[in-house]
Amino acid sequence: MERMAQSASEAAPLEMPSMAPSDRPSATTRPVLPRMSPAPFCTACAVSAVERPETRPTRKAPHSNPRKGCSLPLTISSTASAMPAAAAAISRMSCGPTLHLPYTGAMKFYSWNVNGIRSVVKKGTFQKFVAEHQPDILCLQETKAERGQAEIDLADYHEYWNSAEKKGYSGTAIFSKREPIAVINGFPEDFAKKFTFADELKRDSWNEGRVITAEFDGFHAVTVYTPNAKDDLSRLKLRHAHWDPAFLAYVQQLQKKKPVIFCGDLNVAHTELDLANPKPNRGKKGFTDEEREGFQHFVDAGFIDTFRIFTQGNGHYSWWSHFANARARNVGWRIDYVLVSAALRSKVKEARIHADVMGSDHCPVSVLVDL
Helix, strand or coil: CCCCCCCCCCCCCCCCCCCCCCCCCCCEEEECCCCCCCCCCCHHHHHHHHCCCCCCCCEEEECCECCCCECCEEEECCCHHHHHHHHHHHHCCCCCCCCCCCCCCEEEEEEEECCCHHHHHHHCHHHHHHHHHCCCEEEEECCCCCCCCCCCCCCCCEEEEECCCCCCCCCEEEEECCCCCEEEECCCHHHHCCCCCECCCCCECCCCCCEEEEECCCCEEEEEECCCCCCCCCCHHHHHHHHHHHHHHHHHHHHCCCCEEEEEECCCCCCHHHECCHHHHCCCCCCCHHHHHHHHHHHHCCCEECHHHHCCCCCCCCEECCCCCCCCCCCEECCEEEEECHHHHHHEEEEEECCCCCCCCECCEEEEEEC
């Protein structure tokens, strides 16, 4: 994150913009295509055809995909105006029936605040990380970009982005090897009307791309980039009185339907064990009583901090200031989490912090879930 560090011993997690007003745009719900018998398009074959439009009327042409053994008919759009819609439709389809296959067995679930997706891609660290760790679901925060602004070629993944209206700021994304049943950007509008998402300075965090939900057969996956209280604590009231209660209510609502795995940069060290220097940072952003109370409410509601199932004590951090060689000295904060519904607790087989993964001021955190 764009954090304003004081010293290595006082560096506190970063600030965020504000949330949604009464005229907030509605959350974007993107249902994935319904299940169907043979899909009329083949992703591997059709996308290239759409990229070279024909001059003749729309036609059907047989094609063959040796890699997938596909011989389905291919619809080719003839006009440039039809191309975006066709490409979008084709990107959702594949050879054979669309089954929304569930995750089964060991699922690798990762979360990473990349502090700018374009930066980690340019450095090559993002590609190296994905190749080495092969996450089944990868949730990103602080992408600072819209889809297409970074050259990401992950053929095995479905991509979902929620970008901030302010360019180059905030933003979240989910990459999944399995196609979800539905994806929701932000909070559903009927839910959001119950809460206030703008602070006293009318900074609106509703349009900052902070939440994405992907529904799968056995669970909801939610990634969140929680607003920072700011150095002057000007957003602490918003955070404590509105954002934290709203997000808790939201995941509880989802949980009524299916168990929830939620993750992200929550911008708070829960206990004194979650930062290297608790005493000089008490009362500062990321370690105020109000922010810590907000996290405790998740725990009191039955959500499990997965890392603490397996690892106790201090010295385990996910964010470090850029100042005073803090990362090399491991003077950090644990502010990136994966929490699960109590129903999934016994299925979590491992929870890790990957401090060796470079490229951002945060490192990835992960869980292995046996589904």
